[in-house]
Each structure stands twice: as C-alpha cells, then as structure tokens.
Amino acid sequence: MKTALALRHVHFEDLGMLEPLLQARGYQVRYLDPAVDALVADAVADASAADLLVVLGGPLGACDEALYPFLAAEQHLIAQRLAQGRPLLGICLGAQLMARALGARVAPMGSKEIGFGALTLTEAGRESVLAPLAGVPVLHWHGDRFDLPAGAQLLASTAQCAQQAFARGPAVLGLQFHLELDGRNFERWLVGHCCELAQAGMDPRSLRADAQRCAPALAQAAQQVLGRWLDGLEVCASGAVR
Template sequence: MLNTIIMSVLVLKNISSEGPGTMAGYLAQRAIPYSVIDLYAGEPVPVAEEFDMLVMLGGPMSVNDDNSYSYIRQEYELTRRFISQRKPVLGICLGAQIMAKALGAKVFRGPEKEIGWLDITLTTVALRDFRMLKLATHPQGGDVWQRFKVFHWHGETFELPVGAVRLAASDMYANQAFRYGSHAYALQFHIEVDREMVYDWLTSEPIDQTRLTSDTEQFYDVYQKRALAFYESFFSAQKISQTGAGGET
C-alpha cells in the first residue's frame, strides 16, 4: 500500500457572494481536505502552520481600504508566512491584489472596470510553466492557446512585485497573472466562477446583461474544463492525496 500525504487547503473568503465555486467541487471530488474561513463574518484567521496551502478569493473592497477591513492586513501577513515557508499560495482577483501588496507592489484603480468574457494573452514564461500550460490547453482539441477567454470582474490592478514573473496580460491591463517563486500564483481573473456566481453578479453592475449571459453560455463549459485542469496541476501536483472522504472541514 502506498503511503499518502495529506495536505490541507485554507480558503479565505472576503465576501459572501465570492466563494470557491468550482474549486470546492474539485477539492471534494479529489478528497482534498479544505476549510473556508468567512473573514467578512468575523471568523478568525488561522495560523499558517495549521494548513499546507492557501487560497485567497475575491471581493469588491480595495486592498487600500485595509483600515476598514482589518482582516486584509492579516491576509498580507499570512501570504508572506506561507511564501516564506514555501507553501503553495493562490490569489484570485482581490486575492491576487493582496498578494501583490503583501510582496511590496502598488495596487491602484484602473482606467475602467474590466468585466465579462475577455481575452488574456499568456507570456512566453507562462507557456513554459506547467500549471499555466494546463490552463492554456484546449480541453477538446488538446492544442495550446496563447490567447483565450477568461472571466473578469475587477476595477483595480497592480504593479508586478519585485522578483515576480508576469504570466498573462489583457488588452486593458498589463498584469493579469504572476508567479512568485515556484509555488505562489496570482490570477486577476476569476478562474473559480460557476454559472450561478456569474448570474448572481450580473445584478450588481450596470452592464449589458443580455450579452454577458450569451457569452457565458458560449464560453463557460470550455472555461470550466480549463479551470479544472489548472486545479489538478496546482493542487494535485503538490502530491496531495488522502484515503478518506474529502470536503470542507
């Protein structure tokens, strides 16, 4: 019988409407234990030593409002702690901005909000990164796309932290993803969304809902498969395994 390595995932949730989405289903299906902490509800931030991997989700607040949202400052510290211990970190949207600021980079409001299904272009570095390569590989044909649709919902952006490598850009924003070291990834776009989340968010912005609904029906299925391939490379490539049932703890 093979020995197993159990690695637990800490998921930090900054607002009720932005949960782990398809990531939760993946982790449960793969029997990877995870805990979701509702920071907005006042749940305490665990210490880094209690978990092996960190995921920080999105939210409408700005990292520059950390005086109003004190838990964001705790996320900075937790990010630095995980990175210093060479534990995997994944930041999504606000989580990516938290990573950037925790690593000393500036986070600022962009010229306009980037919302909907829009292209990103991967850098040559990203095409040599096996996790980003999984995201870039079309799930049907198996060919690698350097430019493809992802789901955006943000109004702020960040400079690249010193020591980080750029992984993706869009027509509007130069920094859509970066890697810091070999274990920490920041994604400005929302890799985790499920259909329910997309349609729920539609009501919060004065946008062309008909077009966004149509785009979601057109692009979502392939995007979800890309996301699952990325999860497999990010979580399972860390030699995560368990013999018992997985799910939120």
C-alpha cells in the same frame, strides 16, 4: 486528509468549480470569512497549517484597510504564508493582496475590466500551468491592478491590464482573472454586483449570454490548470521529503 482553506470575502465569490476539483484530489475544503471571522491566533494557526491556502476575490480594494480594518490582519496572514513558502493561490483581490504583501504597488486602473476575454500568455505563461488557457475566454471583474512583485514571473496579460497572472516559484500563483467561475451560479454574481454593473453602464443580459457561451470551456481549462498546479506541488513535496 489534506486541507484547503479558502479566505472568502463575499459568499457568491467562492471556490466555484475549484471546490469539487480539490475534493477529488483528496482535499478537505474549509472557508474562513475574514470580515466576520476574527483573524486571531487560532485562525492564523489554521491558515499556517493548511496544505493549501486560497485567497478569493471581492469588491474591496487591497489598500482599503482604513475603511475595512480586517484587511490589515488578512494582509499580515498572507505575508506570513508567503514567508513560509507554502502553497498559496490568490484570485483577483487575493492576487492583489499577495502582490502587496510582496512589496508591489496596487492601484486603480482608471477603468473597469468586466466581462469575458482571452488572455495573452507570456513565453513563461505558455510553458506554465496556465498553458490550457490559451485562447479560452476567462472572466475579468476588477478595477484595480498590481505591479509585478519582485522575483515573480509574469504569466499573462490583457490589453487593458498588463499584469494578469504571476508565479513566484512553484507554490505561489496569483491570478487577476476569475478561473473559478461556475457558470451555473453566475446569476449570483450579476445580482451581487448589480450596482457596479449599473455604474459601469453594463447590461447583465450580455454578460449572462457570454457566461452561457464561455463557462463550459473555462471550466474544462480550469480543471487542467488546477490539476497541473497541484501535480507540481506534489512533486515539490515529494522532493522535499526525499
């Protein structure tokens, strides 16, 4: 059975809708929590051996290793995976850590981008696995941004954040936005991030209503995006075997 290992920073920001999709494609899904699970030799070996590594989001900054030392070990693990050229998906913080491992700058935007909004797909994005997201509001929840890594293709942007998604070959995909949202569990996000919402002056009632309206279309698009990306990985793998 194929294996998918997800690095999770807070429990409510899990694989969401992506987990049953991966399981339906024959993946055994496991979680590793870098904040409490030491990233020692066995964990690094697991990450290296996994058919797919997913680095999820969280309220930390990608450059906060002085405050949260485990991030240094996680950054090293991601850099190793990138050097191997094996399938890697990063979401929000995960994409920022990937960008930093590829030598790109990660820095605060000076404002928060929180809420549902559609992406502007680049020409490359319209021809990529993200094509089903055209016109579909996705969930944004971040205050940092990354520069486009060298050798990567920019796939999407928003007015507030120019770098929303990048690909580096068929096996590496970084998403600043949250494709994985399971609308049935969105209340956990509102509770878990209640202090951030209050500081940003945002009303959880508006976000809750937007989630009820947008989550079904996002889930359908997410299934298409992930399916296309996994199909591409299988084509590459079969080509490598031949």
